[in-house]
Amino acid sequence: MKIFLRLIIFIDLINSITTFAQNYPQGYFRNPLNIPINLAANFGAVRSNHFHMGLDIRTNSQENLPVVSAADGYVSRIKVERYGFGNAVYVTHPNGYTTVYAHLNKYFDQLDKYVKDQQYKDEKWEQDISFSPNQFPVTKGQLIALSGNTGGSAGPHLHFEIRDTKTEECINPLLFGFNIPDGIAPIISGLYWYDRRFSTYEPGANGIAVKKAGNVYTSNVIQVDSPQISFAIKAVDKANQGFNLGIYDAELLMDGKLVYSFKIDRIHYNDTRYINGCVDYTKFIRDKMSIQHLSNLPGMKLPNYSSGSDGIINLQDNEVHNIEIILKDVNGNTSRLITKVQLSNSSEKISSNNKTLSPNESKTIKTENAEINLSKNAAYDAVNFNMYEKSDAEAVSGAIILNSPYIPIHDYYSLKIKPNRKLSNEEKDKTVLELNYGSDKNIIKAKWNGDWAEGQFNRLGTARLLVDNNLPFVSPSWKEGAILSSGSLRLKGTTKVGDIESFRAELDGKWLRFARVKDDFVYVFDEKCPKGSGSHTLKVTTINTAGNTNTQTFTFQ
Numbered sequence: 240m241k242i243f244l245r246l247i248i249f250i251d252l253i254n255s256i257t258t259f260a261q262n263y264p265q266g267y268f269r270n271p272l273n274i275p276i277n278l279a280a281n282f283g284a285v286r287s288n289h290f291h292m293g294l295d296i297r298t299n300s301q302e303n304l305p306v307v308s309a310a311d312g313y314v315s316r317i318k319v320e321r322y323g324f325g326n327a328v329y330v331t332h333p334n335g336y337t338t339v340y341a342h343l344n345k346y347f348d349q350l351d352k353y354v355k356d357q358q359y360k361d362e363k364w365e366q367d368i369s370f371s372p373n374q375f376p377v378t379k380g381q382l383i384a385l386s387g388n389t390g391g392s393a394g395p396h397l398h399f400e401i402r403d404t405k406t407e408e409c410i411n412p413l414l415f416g417f418n419i420p421d422g423i424a425p426i427i428s429g430l431y432w433y434d435r436r437f438s439t440y441e442p443g444a445n446g447i448a449v450k451k452a453g454n455v456y457t458s459n460v461i462q463v464d465s466p467q468i469s470f471a472i473k474a475v476d477k478a479n480q481g482f483n484l485g486i487y488d489a490e491l492l493m494d495g496k497l498v499y500s501f502k503i504d505r506i507h508y509n510d511t512r513y514i515n516g517c518v519d520y521t522k523f524i525r526d527k528m529s530i531q532h533l534s535n536l537p538g539m540k541l542p543n544y545s546s547g548s549d550g551i552i553n554l555q556d557n558e559v560h561n562i563e564i565i566l567k568d569v570n571g572n573t574s575r576l577i578t579k580v581q582l583s584n585s586s587e588k589i590s591s592n593n594k595t596l597s598p599n600e601s602k603t604i605k606t607e608n609a610e611i612n613l614s615k616n617a618a619y620d621a622v623n624f625n626m627y628e629k630s631d632a633e634a635v636s637g638a639i640i641l642n643s644p645y646i647p648i649h650d651y652y653s654l655k656i657k658p659n660r661k662l663s664n665e666e667k668d669k670t671v672l673e674l675n676y677g678s679d680k681n682i683i684k685a686k687w688n689g690d691w692a693e694g695q696f697n698r699l700g701t702a703r704l705l706v707d708n709n710l711p712f713v714s715p716s717w718k719e720g721a722i723l724s725s726g727s728l729r730l731k732g733t734t735k736v737g738d739i740e741s742f743r744a745e746l747d748g749k750w751l752r753f754a755r756v757k758d759d760f761v762y763v764f765d766e767k768c769p770k771g772s773g774s775h776t777l778k779v780t781t782i783n784t785a786g787n788t789n790t791q792t793f794t795f796q
Contacts, residue, residue: 262414263410263415263416265415266415267334270417271397271399272307273304273307274298274304276417276418278294278295278297278480279482280484280485281295281478282294282411282485282503283485283486283506284485285529286514287524288512288514288515290485290506291485292409293399293401293409294400295398296398296399298395301395302388303344303345303385303386304385305382305385306328306343306384307380308381309330309338309379310332310334310338311332311377312330312331312333312337313330313370313375314328314330314350314370314374314377314383315330315337315372316328316367316368316369317366317368317370318367319358319365320365321365321757323341323391324342324390325388325392326342326390327339328340328343328346328383330383331404335403337401337402338399338400339400340399341390341399341400342386342390343385343387344384344388345384345385345387347381350375350383353375354366354368364753389756399412400412401415406507407508408505408506409506409507409508411503414504414569420479421568422479422572423477423479424566424572425474425566425568425572426475427449427473427564427566427574428474428475429448429474430446430449430564430576431444431530432444432461432471433468433469433470433471433534434463434464434465434467435467438620438621438623439532439536440646441623443519443521447578449578454573455575455576457576457577458576459578460579460580460581461578463583464584465554465582466553466582467552467554468580469551470552470564471533472531472564472566472576473530473531474566474574486503486531486566486568487502487503487568488501489564489565490564490565491550492562492563493552493560494560498550498552499548500546501544501545503544505543506541510542512650513540516532516535516536516540516541516619516649517531517532517539517541517544520645520646524645524678536598537599538599538616538619538620538649539619554581558581559581560579560580561577561579562578562579563576563577564576595622595623595624596618596622597622598620600615600618601617602624604624606626608628608636609628609636609654609655609656609702610654611626611652611654617652618648618649619649622642622646625640625643627639627640633703633705634704635658635659635670635705635706636692636704637659639654639702639703640701641654641674641699641700643699644677644698644700647698648697651696652695652696652697653695654672654694654696655691655692655693656691656702656703656704657692662706667685669706669708669785669787670684670687670692670706671684671685671705671707671737671785672694672696672703672704674700674701674702675701677700682705682738682784683737683784684784692704706785707736707785708785709783709787710783710788711781711787711789712791713730713731713733713779714730714731715728715730716728717795719793719794720774720794720796721796722795722796726763727761727762728753728762728795730761730779731759734784736783737784739782740782740783740784741781741782742755742760742779743780743781745778746767746777747775751777752767760779774794775796776793776794777793777795778790778792779793
């Protein structure tokens, strides 16, 4: 038996390597760092509302490591943004691919100067600049940036992507033959089944304990009371570096026949939110558990992901059926879960037909003072959408309960709320829509249509209207008039409701470039304010979500 399993694993490995070599150039791209690749995250790893779209390469907890071009090409684009990629470089290559390098601290000198000049010309820190092939050509191994921790980064690392230049799809970089030793098969820690006469949200997952013996996992015979079921798996790929990586390839077989499979080779950013239909969203948000469906939800339309049938198993007898789940990483390391399923004492319950929100159907739901309009793409699975109002002493409207933050919505919906009293034009101008989804809040400026405030969100939770007359402000890291010897100015931004949407700093009457670092604003001293240049006046103007504007003045030497 052991020899047979080893033979299967070896054949899987050879087939995998052969397939990758046929489809993607092997060895064309080099390691973008000058240290061995050590992964903190792989392509397709489960993230909040998106798949991870590249490799997170560890930088030994350091910043400012040299980042080099993975192949010959030219810098085709840069981005500078508060969240997301932070500082990023895009390099387009002659073989039809573009590589992306993100969370950078600094671009190489000529590019850094160009970006800085553009920022001063536009008087705007955030940038998205495209370049022609002859502006910044680069060669394989050439320094293009220094690594960092900018944007939506939780620690120093390099985010690296490979994209199809024409389609802009992100492709799994591990398919291109990078030398990353990996001899560890995926690790399975849980198996779940769902009664598919119902929505996967209600009644939800039924957990099955699994036992491990080598790379083979087993469980007791699974007794189910529904003739229609599907499975889901809780598993991670560890590689050789200890981090929890995402599962690359999964297959589900019953009695030796393929029922369902998925493989994460390529994803477009336009489609990455479909991850919410590939995982048990409720358990991911509520319990912080990553459980991936081995079936398609009716509203999940991610292309190039799954094959076989929809993954729903129809049990037409009371016989014991063999179930096998096969998980593989890109290197062909394979784990198998072998179990059995049996329909016993089928319950007489039938699926409810009163679901108020169904996949592939648009829906408008109203209460006395609120209305939500959901598109046909909103739902991944059927939802008993419960919407109601309750009083809220802090708001100028009732609190509108939009079902539950543990149920996903795929795209943006429009929400209308009527205030609980007549608002003046001045109050309307300072009104924001707040959506509280438990772990955070999304606050946007209200748009008015008569007496109704309108806005758009793509998560569920509790919504309300707030009138915000509070000024935003910044707090300096230095005392007024102080003589500064440190290398930077740092201002901490604060606003009671919403966010600081606009920031402008002028040094002695001229625009000064501050970078946005989360909630702080940072200026690193340079030729715009050289050492020994005497006393300076810094004027800072901030505007928050509601449109409140505050101007503050600080001095230093």
